[in-house]
Amino acid sequence: MSDTPPDRLSVNQKSPYFDEATLMRGIGIRFKGVQRRDVEEYSISEGWIKVQVGKKMDRKGNPLTITLNGPVEAWFESPAPGEGDADEAKPEGE
Template identity: 50%
Template sequence: MDEAKAAPPLPDRLSVDPGSPHHVAAVFEHEIGIRFNDKERFDVEEYCISEGWVKVPASRTVGRKGKPVMIKLKGKVEAFYR
């Protein structure tokens, strides 16, 4: 009961990367689920509900700085607390 009360509202745009301006640490204290096109996804790195997209890693490909290469998928995005 205390956990549900303490959970902050989910933002419209959220990123897993702590270096991103869209990273909200308080949200990650709770378990988050992402439903993309009515299917739950477990590999989402960033999402935007209003613009309708998610960013996911493109297989095991990494860029010059060693971070995974992201691809943007467009569709219906829903974020929720588990």
């Protein structure tokens, strides 16, 4: 079974693409070959990320974001609960 992150994910709780359980595992993002830690939202299939523009806020208090286009790669930074433990419990000979 492949353990791939969702095609689109957002850190904004008001977004329909917000998923707290997925975010708790940690998502790594590589955009145009550079690992990014400031991504607010991404879409792998559409090839874009949204990042915050400095400390600017819109009139509703949300961070002001800019959309950047290019190749996006995503991965989980930690295994799913129970997956990492199952591999460690197996004897080496089997």
